[in-house]
Amino acid sequence: MFSLGLTGLLVRRDLIFVLMSLEVMLNAAGLAFVVAGSRWQQADGQIVFLFILAMAAAEVSVGLALVLQLYHQFKSLDVDAMSEMRG
Amino acid sequence: MAWLWLIVMLPLMSALVLAVLGTHFSRRVVAAVGVGSIGLSSVITMLAAIEFVSAPPVGRAYTQVLWTWINVGSFQPHIGFYLDPLSLVMILVVTFVGFWIHLYSAEFMMHDEGYSRFFAYMNLFVASMLTLLLADNLVVLYLGWEGVGLCSYLLIGFWYRDPMNGLAARKAFIVTRVGDTAMLLGLFLLFTSLGTMQIQDLMRRATEDWTVGSTLAVTAALLLLGGAVGKSAQLPLQVWLPDAMAGPTPTSALIHAATMVTAGVYLVARTHALFELAPAAQFVVAVTGAATLILAGCSALTQHDIKRALAYSTVSQIGYMFLALGVGAWSAAIFHFVTHAFFKALLFLGAGVIIEALRDEHNIFRMGGLSKQLPVAFWTFLIAGCSLAGLPFLTAGVYSKDLIIWSAWAAAQGHPAFWIAGVIGALLTSLYTFRLIFRVFFGPIQTPVTKRPGYVMTVPLVILAFFATIGGWVKEPLILLLQSTLPMTIETEAAGMTETFSEVVVALVFLSGLYLAYLFHLEKRELAEGALRNPVARMIHAWWFADWGFDWLYDRVLVQPILWVAQVNKNDFIDAVYTGIARLTEAMYRSLRLTQTGLVRWYAAGIAAGSVVFLAMVVFP
Numbered sequence: 034m035f036s037l038g039l040t041g042l043l044v045r046r047d048l049i050f051v052l053m054s055l056e057v058m059l060n061a062a063g064l065a066f067v068v069a070g071s072r073w074q075q076a077d078g079q080i081v082f083l084f085i086l087a088m089a090a091a092e093v094s095v096g097l098a099l100v101l102q103l104y105h106q107f108k109s110l111d112v113d114a115m116s117e118m119r120g
Numbered sequence: 121m122a123w124l125w126l127i128v129m130l131p132l133m134s135a136l137v138l139a140v141l142g143t144h145f146s147r148r149v150v151a152a153v154g155v156g157s158i159g160l161s162s163v164i165t166m167l168a169a170i171e172f173v174s175a176p177p178v179g180r181a182y183t184q185v186l187w188t189w190i191n192v193g194s195f196q197p198h199i200g201f202y203l204d205p206l207s208l209v210m211i212l213v214v215t216f217v218g219f220w221i222h223l224y225s226a227e228f229m230m231h232d233e234g235y236s237r238f239f240a241y242m243n244l245f246v247a248s249m250l251t252l253l254l255a256d257n258l259v260v261l262y263l264g265w266e267g268v269g270l271c272s273y274l275l276i277g278f279w280y281r282d283p284m285n286g287l288a289a290r291k292a293f294i295v296t297r298v299g300d301t302a303m304l305l306g307l308f309l310l311f312t313s314l315g316t317m318q319i320q321d322l323m324r325r326a327t328e329d330w331t332v333g334s335t336l337a338v339t340a341a342l343l344l345l346g347g348a349v350g351k352s353a354q355l356p357l358q359v360w361l362p363d364a365m366a367g368p369t370p371t372s373a374l375i376h377a378a379t380m381v382t383a384g385v386y387l388v389a390r391t392h393a394l395f396e397l398a399p400a401a402q403f404v405v406a407v408t409g410a411a412t413l414i415l416a417g418c419s420a421l422t423q424h425d426i427k428r429a430l431a432y433s434t435v436s437q438i439g440y441m442f443l444a445l446g447v448g449a450w451s452a453a454i455f456h457f458v459t460h461a462f463f464k465a466l467l468f469l470g471a472g473v474i475i476e477a478l479r480d481e482h483n484i485f486r487m488g489g490l491s492k493q494l495p496v497a498f499w500t501f502l503i504a505g506c507s508l509a510g511l512p513f514l515t516a517g518v519y520s521k522d523l524i525i526w527s528a529w530a531a532a533q534g535h536p537a538f539w540i541a542g543v544i545g546a547l548l549t550s551l552y553t554f555r556l557i558f559r560v561f562f563g564p565i566q567t568p569v570t571k572r573p574g575y576v577m578t579v580p581l582v583i584l585a586f587f588a589t590i591g592g593w594v595k596e597p598l599i600l601l602l603q604s605t606l607p608m609t610i611e612t613e614a615a616g617m618t619e620t621f622s623e624v625v626v627a628l629v630f631l632s633g634l635y636l637a638y639l640f641h642l643e644k645r646e647l648a649e650g651a652l653r654n655p656v657a658r659m660i661h662a663w664w665f666a667d668w669g670f671d672w673l674y675d676r677v678l679v680q681p682i683l684w685v686a687q688v689n690k691n692d693f694i695d696a697v698y699t700g701i702a703r704l705t706e707a708m709y710r711s712l713r714l715t716q717t718g719l720v721r722w723y724a725a726g727i728a729a730g731s732v733v734f735l736a737m738v739v740f741p
Binding site: 039042043046051112113 | 719
């Protein structure tokens with residue numbers, strides 16, 4: 034699932050899909066924590082998942098706000114078009 | 121005596137005020153400040169002199185320490201002044217002659233721009249010179265020494281719009297720098313071997329620690345002599361002085377005749393104990409003086425710029441002073457300095473009047489018949505000329521010159537060859553002086569007079585002429601005064617020579633010079649022109665005219681190679697290393713810049729690939 038997200042991040046050019054791939058990767062990491070927690074009979078895994086969930090929510094809100102701003106600026110959601118920081 | 125510091129401070133303050141606020145003042149105020157400060161300083165000096173003579177301080181010397189300048193271990197030079205008969209005589213002449221020259225320039229410079237700048241420089245110069253003369257240790261002396269060098273540079277290049285003047289200023293600065301470097305090395309040597317910079321302690325320790333003729337003493341004396349030779353324009357560093365005539369005429373009078381160039385004479389006289397320990401160095405002083413006075417005399421004979429001729433005459437007269445120092449006739453040298461200051465300042469000021477009257481005409485062959493046109497300038501110039509050439513009995517110059525020439529034979533380190541050099545020099549002096557006078561003031565009028573000097577300019581001429589005449593009468597009291605500082609001239613039995621005979625010879629030589637000058641430059645001018653048609657004579661003339669080819673020699677041996685090296689090494693080869701580092705950095709930056717694509721996905725890919733690589737390293741060690 035992490036690899037799937039990473040591939041999506043690298044291949045997709047649409048900003049929304051890039052964000053979604055990011056979410057997929059986060060969830061992959063969270064799933065790994067939960068699985069590891071149940072394997073070793075520890076509650077830590079689930080606690081960390083809650084943290085990841087909260088962080089993901091915050092990240093998405095910031096990310097979407099940025100997406101709105103970027104759309105305003107470039108009139109497109111293509112990440113490759115936003116290469117103004119080219120050296 | 122407690123006012124001693126004011127003598128230096130007044131001109132210094134005035135220089136500061138004029139430099140900062142001078143442009144806001146009217147010319148009248150600037151002149152009042154500039155001239156007044158020197159006048160006050162001169163008055164204080166005279167009061168100090170009266171006090172010094174009437175109630176001599178303990179040890180016949182007065183020291184005033186103001187504050188400690190630097191405090192590093194055992195190296196603790198003070199800002200301190202030391203007044204003894206030698207420095208007293210020097211500062212008297214400097215402030216007195218300086219005052220009249222300042223007064224003269226108040227009118228002379230009236231129509232030039234930079235009026236306040238001129239007076240600021242002149243005051244700063246006098247302040248530096250007084251620091252040099254009054255210094256009680258060699259570090260303060262060196263401060264004054266460099267100060268006069270700087271002011272000389274500023275004043276020679278005063279009319280800076282003409283690049284030639286700037287070149288002359290730089291030449292003066294660089295050539296004297298050669299001597300200054302030698303002097304600085306001498307100071308280092310003295311400090312490391314004797315451990316003090318106080319002149320009096322230094323001399324005492326030198327006489328205690330060093331034996332006569334020891335290598336250290338000779339080396340130190342020769343290094344100091346190097347500085348003296350540079351500042352006093354003696355062989356082989358005399359090349360800057362004739363070019364220094366690019367400055368305004370009062371500058372030439374003040375710096376290049378009366379005061380600054382005698383700093384070298386003062387230095388040697390001040391450190392005479394050291395030179396007595398080094399007979400070899402003292403012999404070098406005498407030879408330098410004798411050679412310079414003849415070479416410069418010959419060059420003075422051929423110049424057609426009135427100021428350059430006078431400049432060579434200055435070089436030649438300082439040669440006399442060095443000769444006197446070299447043979448151990450210390451007070452004779454200082455006596456000649458006093459008389460020379462009066463008549464040479466007068467000659468230059470007279471030349472300034474003439475040059476201004478003839479609309480910047482410097483060439484003596486285009487002057488003539490001015491004796492009726494400019495009577496004050498004529499009479500004062502004549503008096504100064506007679507004093508310079510040594511008209512017997514009447515003038516000041518003859519007394520000092522007779523004394524030097526006589527000492528050249530009779531003093532302990534004297535030699536008949538020095539006497540002969542002195543007599544030849546006297547002949548040349550008389551010849552070139554009257555050549556100037558006959559060419560400028562007699563014969564047909566060639567350039568009309570357009571401007572006559574005002575009172576502010578003629579009064580200094582008359583006063584200085586007065587002193588150029590009576591200056592000789594102070595001979596006995598002056599030598600008596602200097603006795604406590606400078607040792608008496610040791611006279612030996614001179615075989616087949618008496619003082620009277622020497623004086624008679626000098627007088628005869630004066631008359632023959634006068635007659636020859638009369639013959640060639642007034643009565644039968646075609647003779648001089650005829651002589652020039654002779655190819656050998658013309659060659660010698662050209663050679664002498666070019667200062668015996670010294671400039672040419674230095675140009676070939678020093679200036680051209682240095683310029684060549686500079687040309688070749690325009691891109692400094694040591695710099696190449698540092699440029700290389702910069703180039704390398706730039707190349708790396710260019711290659712790394714390619715990775716900065718601005719595409720977010722590439723960055724993400726980079727992070728992912730990096731993580732994979734690191735994970736692989738951790739998992740499969």
